[in-house]
Amino acid sequence: MFEYDISVGFEESILDRDHDDYSFETNGRFRPQSYTSSGLMFKTDIHPVVNVKNNFISIDVKDAKLDAVLDTIVSQMRNYAWRVDSGVVDIYPTASRDPNFERLLNLKIEQFRFANGMHVAVIRTKLFELPEVSSYLSENKIRYRDFTNGMTDYKSLQQVRMDFENLTLLELLNNIARTNHGGWILKSNKFAEAQGTKYIELQL
Numbered sequence: 001m002f003e004y005d006i007s008v009g010f011e012e013s014i015l016d017r018d019h020d021d022y023s024f025e026t027n028g029r030f031r032p033q034s035y036t037s038s039g040l041m042f043k044t045d046i047h048p049v050v051n052v053k054n055n056f057i058s059i060d061v062k063d064a065k066l067d068a069v070l071d072t073i074v075s076q077m078r079n080y081a082w083r084v085d086s087g088v089v090d091i092y093p094t095a096s097r098d099p100n101f102e103r104l105l106n107l108k109i110e111q112f113r114f115a116n117g118m119h120v121a122v123i124r125t126k127l128f129e130l131p132e133v134s135s136y137l138s139e140n141k142i143r144y145r146d147f148t149n150g151m152t153d154y155k156s157l158q159q160v161r162m163d164f165e166n167l168t169l170l171e172l173l174n175n176i177a178r179t180n181h182g183g184w185i186l187k188s189n190k191f192a193e194a195q196g197t198k199y200i201e202l203q204l
Contacts, residue, residue: 009186017187027183080094109164142198188201
């Protein structure tokens with residue numbers, strides 16, 4: 001993804017909420033090689049290990065076109081198809097699509113601004129604070145996890161100012177991914193869902 005500068009968005013199907021086999025690093029481009037915390041230095045890796053349990057994907061191609069490679073990958077994911085939107089490869093459910101995800105991604109966003117020099121992880125906070133997004137989540141009693149998980153480094157700094165207007169949330173996520181040469185993942189939190197709570201996660 002990063003070697004070939006391909007931005008990818010992934011919307012999780014309800015059928016895949018019992019695993020994280022399709023996780024990937026969404027923010028490797030701005031991830032520092034190391035950072036210091038509590039006096040200790042930690043090295044980072046843009047290729048973190050994903051502990052795949054059941055849904056393995058294999059690929060062996062050479063000098064192939066991008067669409068052929070994507071067909072090979074996504075066809076092994078069973079519940080998904082792919083398309084290019086705003087210059088980003090979007091992988092989306094063809095089976096058991098979450099209605100809330102669909103409505104969220106179709107929300108019309110009036111404006112989104114983000115300054116360079118801020119931590120990339122703050123983008124997620126700003127997105128959830130958008131009035132259109134905040135209202136929808138509140139009305140539908142959907143909670144969200146506003147923290148940086150192991151796949152995104154909170155030490156990464158935004159390199160480019162972003163200013164977008166009058167677009168859907170899907171288009172906004174794709175524009176952010178394309179600007180930052182990264183990706184996004186929209187998924188549920190399987191532990192909260194098991195307890196009957198609607199909980200979403202957004203990785204950037």
